[in-house]
Amino acid sequence: MRVLMVEDATDLAETVSGRLAKVGIACDLASTVADAEDHLAVQHYDALVLDINLPDGSGTDLLRRLRANGDRTPVLMLTALVSIDNRVKALDLGADDYLMKPFDQRELEARLRALVRREATQKGDTIHLGPLAYSPSQKSATLDGDKLALTRREAALLELLVRFPEQFLSKERLYDGLFAFDDADVGLNAIELYIARLRKRLSGSSVGIETQRGVGYRIVHGD
Template sequence: MRILIVEDAADVAEAIASRLRKSGMACDLAESCETAEDFLAVQRYDALVLDINLPDRNGTELLQDLRARGDRSPVLMLTALFSVDDRVSALDLGADDYLIKPFDHRELEARLRALVRREAEQKSDVVTLGPLQFSPAGLSATLDGVALNLTRREATLLGLLLRSQKTPLSKKRLYDGLFAFDDADVGLNAIELYIARLRKKLSASSVTIETQRGVGYRIFDQGQTDHG
């Protein structure tokens, strides 16, 4: 899951990013609307955490621009001062949720997951595929009731595949969901390594990850007849 955090207070932004990275989210930090626009021009995000009071423009203006050009990425607004009028205005402009500072980082993480879940094919807290069950919140999975030993990135990759079971995901899309701009030293071919590791851990089950040449990867349960 790839998140853009637009927040000019470096300590707040880093604290948010640190918490979200531990839960498997790749985070990019922008300290202004201008930097955020640069990121948005080249990268698609699963969600945005957007502060209202930014040094160059108001965060609601960035939100308005996003919606005007048809970008429906989930947006969670942050602000220290948030009157009822502000909340109504932000929601009317297309914000999906908001939090008032100071906030509990566990709540921010839970709200982000809820926003992303709205966009997913499976909307429950636990995603199930045949004998495989995956918990996005815990970054954990079981296979036939037995816990799978997954690294954080393996679990994140599994979550991306499970959220898009009907649609193959390209290597680039998976890479974007796993790595932030700060991970530029990691090459695109790292995805093949993580896919190979996941396949090995799923190999004793009916769940498999297929490669569709020139298209990408898709996870399915061989026990289900309709997986074409």
């Protein structure tokens, strides 16, 4: 999963970004509406975490423009405003959820998982594909009941694949889901390395990862 957090409180944004990275969620940061628009012009995100009060405008104005342009990226609004009118306005403009400041990091992560789950083929917290079971909240998987030893990025890659079983995902789409702009030193070919590692984890089972040259990768369950 890759998210954009639009928040001008630098300490808060960097803390959240660092904690998200530890659970396999790539997070880019923008401190203004203009910065956010620059990011969105060049990058697709699985979700946006959008503060309402920003130095150069309102997050709700950015949300209004996104929805007017047909951008359906899930948006979680952050607000320190307690007024129900502000929350209703954000939801009416097309926000998918909101979270009051201060918030617990675990709740933020859970709400992001819920937003992304709405767009996925499988919507439960535990995703099953034959003998493979993956838990997004735990970032862990079992195969035939045995826990797989996965690194943080291997788990994140597996989650992308199992949320869209039988669908080919391009190398670029997988890369975007794993790495943030701060990981610019990591090349696109890193995906091939992680795919190879996952194949080894799944070897000997009925679950495998297929490659279609020029198209991408998909996870499948054989009969």
